[in-house]
Amino acid sequence: MTISAGDPQPIASQADRDSAVQRVQAAFADGHLTPEEMDERLDLVLAARGRGELDTVLATLPAEAPATQATIGAASGRIKRGGVWRVPRHLTVASAMGRVNLDLSRAIIEDPVIDIELQVGTGRAKITVPAGAIVELDGLVTQWKDTRYRLPRRTERTGPTIRISGVMGFGRLTVRHARR
Structure with a gap:
């Protein structure tokens, strides 16, 4: 699905935010982020209104490990x-x-x-x-x-x-x- 400038962005749910917080924390625990970078990304995740904003925050993080x-x-x-x-x-x-x-x-x-x-x-x-x-x-x-x-x-x-x-x-x- 492509979102144009006139289309509203899908709203991020609490589950989306919780998942993003866990992914940022996992990246920090694995050494991919400094404490300052983690704090900055967590602030952005918690302030995000749409899924697109969450995707932007998570874009440079390593992919999630498959569920075991x-x-x-x-x-x-x-x-x-x-x-x-x-x-x-x-x-x-x-x-x-x-x-x-x-x-x-x-x-x-x-x-x-x-x-x-x-x-x-x-x-x-x-x-x-x-x-x-x-x-x-x-x-x-x-x-x-x-x-x-x-x-x-x-x-x-x-x-x-x-x-x-x-x-x-x-x-x-x-x-x-x-x-x-």
């Missing part, structure tokens, strides 16, 4: 992730009632070990892992139904290790390997 932890949650309904998506090092999936479907077969997995913590009350969960992944279920507690997982016929251990832990309440977890 994320939570996906829903009280009811479906949680579904598939296609090309970036999987953090630690993923928590919380669902009180509903279905969970995580497809990691085409996901971007940058870490050799991925921890998935399930907190599922009522409902089913299905996780599709890459063809060569190693699956560990030692940390998973099932309260109602057993987990369905069968090793693939060809056991080429070329993918990441997927460690699944947490609690499956009144539902079943099914883990399967993607086909090549």
Whole structure:
């Protein structure tokens, strides 16, 4: 979206300002800013009215590091992730009632070990892992139904290790390997 001189600038929300403050503080902690530069940028961030002003303050800072932890949650309904998506090092999936479907077969997995913590009350969960992944279920507690997982016929251990832990309440977890 291009903003012309006549268009109003999108207003910066409190969440935008909080995120910018954290980024300035992280740049200072990493040694990219002096204390004076940090103070000056924090003043500009707190006084910013629009997102464009925030972008200007943050433009010369290093890019944010990718998230290593994320939570996906829903009280009811479906949680579904598939296609090309970036999987953090630690993923928590919380669902009180509903279905969970995580497809990691085409996901971007940058870490050799991925921890998935399930907190599922009522409902089913299905996780599709890459063809060569190693699956560990030692940390998973099932309260109602057993987990369905069968090793693939060809056991080429070329993918990441997927460690699944947490609690499956009144539902079943099914883990399967993607086909090549």
